[in-house]
Amino acid sequence: MVSDSTSEIEKQTSWTKKNHVREAVWGYLLITPNFLIILLFTVIPVFISLYMSLTDWNILSKPNFIGFENYEKILVDKVAQETFFNTFYFTVISVPINVIITLLLAVLLNQKIRGITFFRTAFYLPVISASVAVSLMFMWVLANNGLLNQMLGSVGLDPIRWLTDPKIALNSIIGVTIWKGLGLNMIIFLAALQDIPKELLEAAAIDGANRIQQFVKITVPLLSPVIFFVTVTGVIGSFQSFDLVYNMTRGGPGHSTTVIGYYIWRQAFDYLHMGYGSALAYVVFIAILIFTIIQWFLRKRWVYSED
Amino acid sequence: MSNKSRISRNESIQIQIIKTISITILVFGAITMIIPFIWSVITSLKSPENVFGHSAFWIQFPPDFSAYKEIWNRVPLLLYAGNTLKVALIVTFGQLATSSLAGFAFARLKFPGREKLFFIYIATMMVPGMILLIPNFVVMKYLGAINSHWALILTSIGSAFGTFLMRQFFLSFPSELEDAAKLDGCNPLMFYWYILLPNSKAILTTLGLMAFQGIWNDFQWPLIVLNSESKRTLQLGLSYLMSEYYTDWTLLMAGAILTLLPIIILFFTVQKYFVQSFKFTGLKG
Numbered sequence: 348m349v350s351d352s353t354s355e356i357e358k359q360t361s362w363t364k365k366n367h368v369r370e371a372v373w374g375y376l377l378i379t380p381n382f383l384i385i386l387l388f389t390v391i392p393v394f395i396s397l398y399m400s401l402t403d404w405n406i407l408s409k410p411n412f413i414g415f416e417n418y419e420k421i422l423v424d425k426v427a428q429e430t431f432f433n434t435f436y437f438t439v440i441s442v443p444i445n446v447i448i449t450l451l452l453a454v455l456l457n458q459k460i461r462g463i464t465f466f467r468t469a470f471y472l473p474v475i476s477a478s479v480a481v482s483l484m485f486m487w488v489l490a491n492n493g494l495l496n497q498m499l500g501s502v503g504l505d506p507i508r509w510l511t512d513p514k515i516a517l518n519s520i521i522g523v524t525i526w527k528g529l530g531l532n533m534i535i536f537l538a539a540l541q542d543i544p545k546e547l548l549e550a551a552a553i554d555g556a557n558r559i560q561q562f563v564k565i566t567v568p569l570l571s572p573v574i575f576f577v578t579v580t581g582v583i584g585s586f587q588s589f590d591l592v593y594n595m596t597r598g599g600p601g602h603s604t605t606v607i608g609y610y611i612w613r614q615a616f617d618y619l620h621m622g623y624g625s626a627l628a629y630v631v632f633i634a635i636l637i638f639t640i641i642q643w644f645l646r647k648r649w650v651y652s653e654d
Numbered sequence: 655m656s657n658k659s660r661i662s663r664n665e666s667i668q669i670q671i672i673k674t675i676s677i678t679i680l681v682f683g684a685i686t687m688i689i690p691f692i693w694s695v696i697t698s699l700k701s702p703e704n705v706f707g708h709s710a711f712w713i714q715f716p717p718d719f720s721a722y723k724e725i726w727n728r729v730p731l732l733l734y735a736g737n738t739l740k741v742a743l744i745v746t747f748g749q750l751a752t753s754s755l756a757g758f759a760f761a762r763l764k765f766p767g768r769e770k771l772f773f774i775y776i777a778t779m780m781v782p783g784m785i786l787l788i789p790n791f792v793v794m795k796y797l798g799a800i801n802s803h804w805a806l807i808l809t810s811i812g813s814a815f816g817t818f819l820m821r822q823f824f825l826s827f828p829s830e831l832e833d834a835a836k837l838d839g840c841n842p843l844m845f846y847w848y849i850l851l852p853n854s855k856a857i858l859t860t861l862g863l864m865a866f867q868g869i870w871n872d873f874q875w876p877l878i879v880l881n882s883e884s885k886r887t888l889q890l891g892l893s894y895l896m897s898e899y900y901t902d903w904t905l906l907m908a909g910a911i912l913t914l915l916p917i918i919i920l921f922f923t924v925q926k927y928f929v930q931s932f933k934f935t936g937l938k939g
Contacts, residue, residue, distance in 0.1 A: 593874075621788055
């Protein structure tokens with residue numbers, strides 16, 4: 348009944364007084380400002396980038412088409428390979444640690460405990476803080492005579508060269524990255540946890556499941572779509588990390604903290620190798636695409652779905 | 655009876671233990687989160703000779719504000735703050751306008767190709783920002799926008815994510831509302847302006863906050879497109895300060911604190927919307 352009368356009204360009085368053309372014109376008009384920006388600065392650049400990766404353009408002279416030379420160069424560029432390895436290491440260490448800690452934190456915060464606002468606020472602060480300021484603070488915390496080494500010294504331990512030892516520097520950057528990102532995934536997990544019906548856990552408790560069993564058998568499977576999502580975005584984010592490396596180490600010492608995001612910037616905007624930089628960026632783009640697609644298919648195996 | 659009460663007593667002890675462990679872990683975590691901030695504040699309020707050594711851990715009394723005075727002489731912080739605020743406000747309101755209009759059109763108006771265009775929107779959300787840096791630099795060079803704030807404004811004033819978010823939100827309005835508006839002779843823009851927007855304040859605030867914070871904290875793109883000192887944003891200025899006064903820790907910490915303060919104050923005033931924006935970031939990916 349209701350829907351009938353609604354459609355009656357719709358027939359009689361549309362925006363367009365039966366003039367669909369006018370409604371369409373409104374539609375196109377209203378999306379135009381936004382769409383132009385997306386078209387100009389996201390859609391077209393994907394193709395410009397592909398073209399540029401096939402040239403030797405260096406801004407100063409005209410671009411020459413050189414086919415796949417840039418891509419071949421990646422295969423013999425030792426620094427690029429080191430960079431890819433660093434990025435891989437960065438991702439494999441930082442993403443799982445982040446997911447495990449944030450999941451744990453969210454579960455802990457999901458209880459009825461006092462001071463919850465304080466805890467949440469503490470974990471949010473690094474998320475809202477700009478990466479440059481965070482870099483600065485941690486350069487001081489991790490300096491040779493900074494907080495951490497002064498603390499080590501006060502208990503009689505030798506100082507560690509957190510940012511200047513090539514074996515340690517990348518791990519320090521990873522540590523800061525994890526520190527900065529905890530609050531974000533924590534709130535995402537927390538929101539998901541609050542959606543889990545309490546009756547499910549209570550029913551399991553009545554059946555004799557202890558808390559750990561409840562967590563493993565009920566909470567984790569129900570959260571698996573979120574875990575999946577957080578992992579994928581975490582990987583994509585870590586493939587692109589730049590700010591902390593730029594500000595804290597400039598990729599050094601040596602190339603020990605040069606991740607791909609930094610290397611691309613260096614090639615393109617320091618050496619003006621726009622073509623080579625584009626080729627590197629395209630390799631990462633394709634890697635992210637393949638990774639996402641693989642995850643999407645694996646998802647069916649390990650992500651719990653309601654049907 | 656007695657058996658039952660014993661079980662519940664055991665259980666409540668177990669709950670107490672779990673709570674104690676939880677709080678211990680959380681307190682430890684929270685301290686790890688906060689200490690770098692506190693340590694920075696403490697350092698920034700020290701006289702240079704007290705930064706290292708035994709006095710390093712202690713709060714200096716009376717505090718020495720000289721770093722906060724000195725920093726204005728070394729860098730034009732107000733200019734940088736003004737640049738950043740200008741760009742951030744233009745982007746915030748621009749993005750709200752373009753995204754809500756486009757979101758409205760996708761949600762409420764029928765036009766040929768609508769679904770395909772919307773699919774393009776969703777697809778662009780998957781494009782990693784890194785691949786856009788070089789071509790966008792080229793586009794900006796072509797537009798003559800290098801070393802101009804336009805380069806920062808143009809790339810962010812439209813948003814696929816914002817459009818997606820606003821569309822989802824506008825879809826949730828009952829169609830009766832639209833019918834009533836039509837009966838009253840509203841055109842689409844009037845319906846958007848008088849009915850949808852006034853009822854979307856919370857989501858607009860959240861989206862605006864995300865845009866504002868994104869521009870305020872952005873570093874890589876300004877680094878690429880801005881080169882003269884007078885155009886710098888706050889983050890760029892802070893980064894250059896770092897490379898110029900490499901180990902002047904009291905000065906550097908004062909700089910870090912001053913640039914963090916506006917966002918932290920904003921955070922405490924509208925915390926609810928910030929938390930909401932985190933959840934949206936979750937949606938964004």
